[in-house]
Amino acid sequence: MANTSLKNKKRLWLGLKTAHAQLDLAKLMFFYGDSFENHQIYELDEATEILKHPRFDATKETTLYIHGYIETPEVESIHVIVDAYQKNGDHNLLVLDWGELADGNYLLDAVQNAKQLGPKVATVLIGLFSNGLQRDLFHLVGHSLGGQMSGMVGRSIFKKSKETIKLKRISALDPAFPPFYPAIGTTAISKNDAVMVDVIHTDAGLYGAPRSTGTVDFWPNSGKTLQPGCPKRDYKLLTDIGLKDLCSHRRSWRFWAESVAAKDTPTFHAVKSKSWSDFKKFRVDESYIIQMGLNCPETARPGDYYLQTNGDQPYSKGINGITYEKNENVVFPTND
Structure with a gap:
């Protein structure tokens, strides 16, 4: 009996034992107008009612944003993202509020809940597509564990639709590292989860994915900690101390929000290169310069793209960001 108990505990920690999540705790928030207060909350099973809202514009692109671990609609990231889309003005913005399911123990609760909620959201989106939401105008964006869930949603849509529906684009903002690399009872987001999957790395190898995982992967300032302007911190992953900094x-969603608010103004130019080391030596392919963020072209050549940013807003250096400039006040990682 003792051995069986130990085995079950190991399965729990490895993320192999299914938890029974209360999926109805998750809601969809539809934002409209010019302030955060201008939103309406919907149960997942009544999501098609969103399409009937007088402020929903079927001719505009619809974005669904999925937040990360231990986040709720009250946190700064959601407010910054919402504000950016409201400044842009060209999108219907939906936010998946799964705050109660994204809480608790990271491995035992949040990851397990994400694995069950992803397929549920896929079913909801298939229903929206069947009721008039244009697939070609839909964009899924997720941060951290929400970035990994975005991949789960994309895979589930493809499977549930018997491979007839594939999301046009998924953007993952520093998708979560553990327990996806290596995969332990999970599957990491990949280029196969949508027609186009663009990934922004800002904390690779710590809280964020340690390697390329999309169609196009962006590595601003090497893609690793510490990003310019960030203070030194404790490296105690998944602890109360580590979560304080x-x-x-978080810089990934700040970059994303800036690109959204800029609308049609070119920002965050990035250049194709084999590594950060090559980028610093300007060993780059200048024929492939694209923008990181909202305006990343869906026709972008697959691969890794590098750039530098400022340490504070505005973060974008524009076209100057593709030429490495040594900053005596910033210590960049030396490894590739």
Whole structure:
């Protein structure tokens, strides 16, 4: 009996034992107008009612944003993202509020809940597509564990639709590292989860994915901690101390929000290169310069793209960001 108990505990920690999540705790928030208060909350099973809202514009692109671990609609990241889309003005913005399911123990609760909620959200989206939401105008964006869930949603849609529906684009903002690399009872987001999967790395190897995982992967400032402007921190992953300072991990959604608010203004130019080391030596392919963020072209050549940013807003250096400039006040990682 003792051995059986120990085996079950190991399965729990490895993320192999299914938890029974209350999926109805998750809600969809539809934002409209010019302030955060301008939103309406919907149960997942009544999501098609969103399409009937007088402020929903079927001719605009619809974005669904999925937040990360231990986040709720009250946190700064959601407010910054919502504000950016409201400034842009060209999108219907939906936010998946799964705050109660994204809480608790990271491995035992949040990851397990994400694995069950992803397929549920896929079913909801298939229903929306069947009721008039245009697939070609839909964009899924997720941060951290929400970035990994975005991949789960994309895979589930493809499977549930018997391979007839594939999301046009998924953007993952520093998708979560553990327990996806290596995969332990999970599957990491990949280029196969949508027609186009673009990934922004800002804390690679700590809280964020340690390697390329999309169609196009962006590595601003090497893609690793510490990002310019971020303070030194304790490296005690998944602890109360470690969670107090996630500056580099959070920088991904700050970059994203800036690109959204800029609308049609070119920002965050990035250049194709084999590594950060090559980028610093300007061993780059200048024929492949694209923008990181909202305006990343869906026709971008697959591969890794590098750039530098400022340590504070505005973070974008524009076209100057593709030419490495040594900053005496910033210590960049030396490894590739």
